[in-house]
Amino acid sequence: MVKLAIDAMGGDHAPREIIKGVQLALARFSDVEFLLFGVEKEIAPHFAGEERVKIIHCSDVIDMGEQDPIGAVRKGKDSSLVRAFRAVRDKEASGVVSAGPTQGVVAAAHLVIRRIRGMKRVAICPTLPELGGKRRLLLDVGANTELRSEHLLQLAQFASIYAREVMGVENPLVGLLNIGTEPGKGRELENETHELLKNDPNVNFYGNVEGKELFTTDCDILLTDGFTGNMVLKTCEGVARAVGNFLKEEINTFGKKIGYLFMRKVFKKFKKTMSPDEIGGANLFGVDGIVVKAHGSSDAYAFSNAIRQARLAVLGDVVEKMKKIIGDGSDE
Amino acid sequence: MVKLAIDAMGGDHAPREIIKGVQLALARFSDVEFLLFGVEKEIAPHFAGEERVKIIHCSDVIDMGEQDPIGAVRKGKDSSLVRAFRAVRDKEASGVVSAGPTQGVVAAAHLVIRRIRGMKRVAICPTLPELGGKRRLLLDVGANTELRSEHLLQLAQFASIYAREVMGVENPLVGLLNIGTEPGKGRELENETHELLKNDPNVNFYGNVEGKELFTTDCDILLTDGFTGNMVLKTCEGVARAVGNFLKEEINTFGKKIGYLFMRKVFKKFKKTMSPDEIGGANLFGVDGIVVKAHGSSDAYAFSNAIRQARLAVLGDVVEKMKKIIGDGSDE
Numbered sequence: 096m097v098k099l100a101i102d103a104m105g106g107d108h109a110p111r112e113i114i115k116g117v118q119l120a121l122a123r124f125s126d127v128e129f130l131l132f133g134v135e136k137e138i139a140p141h142f143a144g145e146e147r148v149k150i151i152h153c154s155d156v157i158d159m160g161e162q163d164p165i166g167a168v169r170k171g172k173d174s175s176l177v178r179a180f181r182a183v184r185d186k187e188a189s190g191v192v193s194a195g196p197t198q199g200v201v202a203a204a205h206l207v208i209r210r211i212r213g214m215k216r217v218a219i220c221p222t223l224p225e226l227g228g229k230r231r232l233l234l235d236v237g238a239n240t241e242l243r244s245e246h247l248l249q250l251a252q253f254a255s256i257y258a259r260e261v262m263g264v265e266n267p268l269v270g271l272l273n274i275g276t277e278p279g280k281g282r283e284l285e286n287e288t289h290e291l292l293k294n295d296p297n298v299n300f301y302g303n304v305e306g307k308e309l310f311t312t313d314c315d316i317l318l319t320d321g322f323t324g325n326m327v328l329k330t331c332e333g334v335a336r337a338v339g340n341f342l343k344e345e346i347n348t349f350g351k352k353i354g355y356l357f358m359r360k361v362f363k364k365f366k367k368t369m370s371p372d373e374i375g376g377a378n379l380f381g382v383d384g385i386v387v388k389a390h391g392s393s394d395a396y397a398f399s400n401a402i403r404q405a406r407l408a409v410l411g412d413v414v415e416k417m418k419k420i421i422g423d424g425s426d427e
Numbered sequence: 428m429v430k431l432a433i434d435a436m437g438g439d440h441a442p443r444e445i446i447k448g449v450q451l452a453l454a455r456f457s458d459v460e461f462l463l464f465g466v467e468k469e470i471a472p473h474f475a476g477e478e479r480v481k482i483i484h485c486s487d488v489i490d491m492g493e494q495d496p497i498g499a500v501r502k503g504k505d506s507s508l509v510r511a512f513r514a515v516r517d518k519e520a521s522g523v524v525s526a527g528p529t530q531g532v533v534a535a536a537h538l539v540i541r542r543i544r545g546m547k548r549v550a551i552c553p554t555l556p557e558l559g560g561k562r563r564l565l566l567d568v569g570a571n572t573e574l575r576s577e578h579l580l581q582l583a584q585f586a587s588i589y590a591r592e593v594m595g596v597e598n599p600l601v602g603l604l605n606i607g608t609e610p611g612k613g614r615e616l617e618n619e620t621h622e623l624l625k626n627d628p629n630v631n632f633y634g635n636v637e638g639k640e641l642f643t644t645d646c647d648i649l650l651t652d653g654f655t656g657n658m659v660l661k662t663c664e665g666v667a668r669a670v671g672n673f674l675k676e677e678i679n680t681f682g683k684k685i686g687y688l689f690m691r692k693v694f695k696k697f698k699k700t701m702s703p704d705e706i707g708g709a710n711l712f713g714v715d716g717i718v719v720k721a722h723g724s725s726d727a728y729a730f731s732n733a734i735r736q737a738r739l740a741v742l743g744d745v746v747e748k749m750k751k752i753i754g755d756g757s758d759e
Contacts, residue, residue: 100537117583154482154486171713178719190747226666226669226670226672226673237606240613240614242613262478274572274654276570281572281654282573282654305656305661305665306658306659306660306661306662306663306664306665307661307662307664307665307666307668309662309665309666309667309669310666310668310669311665311668311669319658321606322606322613322614322655323654323655323658325440325606325638326604326606326638326651326655326658326659326660326743327662328638328639329637329638329639329643330638330639330640330658330662330663330666331642331660331666332636332638332639332642333638333639333642333643334558334641334642334662334663334666334667335666335670336639336642336643336672337558337641337642337643338558338666338667338697341558341700342698345693357688357689357690358689358693361674361677364668365673365679368673385670386587387528393520425654
């Protein structure tokens with residue numbers, strides 16, 4: 096059985112959609128057991144007689160609008176978020192899923208579970224929308240505003256294991272985001288990282304990848320520092336939103352004409368393609384346990400997909416496989 | 428009269444589309460005179476009897492695929508690119524337009540015309556596609572992989588003058604690209620720049636702008652270092668391309684149905700909206716003369732728009748206005 100800890104109070108629509116998401120996951124996956132952390136009287140009635148769910152009451156909740164989520168994690172020892180992460184630290188669960196505030200999740204990963212021994216940084220790694228017919232990981236998207244080349248190397252190794260074990264890609268191809276394809280382009284960071292990736296036996300390195308190839312490149316993993324990754328990810332979101340508005344306007348132009356129905360169909364499909372709900376959530380790579388950060392606005396379906404993702408990462412044993420690579424390192 | 432130097436041999440479709448573009452500009456703008464640099468026998472027949480065009484023969488051409496455009500500029504003293512830039516340096520023309528390789532244009536701007544005295548960096552500044560119904564400048568997109576806060580301040584001042592004089596925006600709003608909207612977000616660069624922009628009398632500072640607001644923000648100018656700007660710009664291109672492919676697929680799905688015609692119309696409009704041809708070209712800010720880099724794939728219409736842009740910048744006297752601000756600086 097895969098044991099997962101769930102922060103039942105995190106997310107814009109918590110606990111309602113989290114509860115429904117867990118119910119959905121119970122139906123979808125017969126090999127998962129849940130520890131649900133949250134306000135018991137709100138949660139318990141929904142899981143009466145369910146043997147695969149255990150509810151642990153927490154009096155405290157970290158608010159989605161919390162101005163200082165890191166401070167809240169430090170202080171909120173009885174919050175549903177911190178308690179769920181503590182279950183992973185104490186080996187009561189192999190992974191944790193939360194739709195709570197990103198910074199709170201990153202802080203709890205660092206402060207409660209901690210990094211894998213020898214792993215120098217933790218990264219947030221979402222999956223890009225499947226626009227080009229292929230799923231691609233992008234990291235880091237904001238856990239660290241700056242990274243050094245040796246950090247990027249470790250993150251590339253971790254992402255490669257993840258893509259192999261969870262996404263079923265046999266020999267995942269890693270691309271380094273850069274402002275030109277030729278070696279020697281970019282900043283010192285890109286040049287140093289290029290050199291490290293090229294020579295690492297654990298990484299199948301493609302070379303530099305430009306922003307315009309984001310949805311056409313053969314790469315499965317796109318690597319960059321947290322500042323750049325965040326700008327790139329949110330730019331995708333911005334363009335998608337603008338294109339969505341553009342299509343919506345066109346629909347209005349058609350008014351009640353015949354084309355209206357066709358356009359609506361296309362618009363709906365586009366929205367579904369770009370939606371993070373289809374993917375589940377972002378992974379936290381580098382933590383000594385599986386951590387999935389579901390989108391804050393997750394509905395039940397999206398949250399069940401985040402659970403699916405955590406389940407696959409646990410079954411794929413990605414943390415232990417990364418520990419083996421780090422153990423191989425000569426200077427650890 | 429506005430005198431512009433034209434690199435007639437630069438661009439994927441040179442000299443044919445450049446010649447046609449100049450012909451188009453002659454018809455569109457009665458107040459512009461041209462110095463055309465290129466292979467005389469290819470150009471002259473197209474401008475017989477045209478008083479507003481002077482052709483200057485150059486034997487050398489910097490190839491679009493040139494591996495070392497900077498070296499080519501240093502060595503290619505008789506290339507059409509270098510000669511056109513020299514015309515601006517020697518005050519024979521007020522501005523230059525080239526569809527040649529970007530790195531060559533940036534190198535010629537630096538080495539031939541040179542920066543405005545006191546201006547510390549030159550930046551490439553294109554206009555974003557008008558997806559959200561508003562034109563916005565983005566800089567730097569790659570002239571400098573790294574910039575310091577004082578460089579970004581000067582570039583914000585220059586862009587503000589440009590937006591006022593050329594785009595007709597009365598009090599242009601400047602946004603700093605960042606990974607969060609609150610002050611204190613981002614790297615040291617963003618924090619220092621935030622402080623400088625906030626206190627500068629020549630800049631109407633909005634604050635931080637995230638990638639997802641790129642096409643919805645009220646800002647007229649979006650400021651960042653050349654690495655980030657290049658990633659953001661090319662990511663827009665990548666998403667647009669992927670969305671274009673998505674729409675194309677939908678069209679194929681509709682086959683010969685009635686919706687097909689509607690979809691085709693929407694697809695064409697989308698392509699036009701995202702096309703750089705509508706805008707003209709990217710500006711080089713900080714050079715002691717007007718430099719417009721037209722898109723390499725420019726056709727006649729796109730090139731005439733790049734000419735339009737150079738004409739407006741000359742008429743707006745943006746370089747002299749920037750010199751006044753730099754003159755005000757206490758430490759220059």
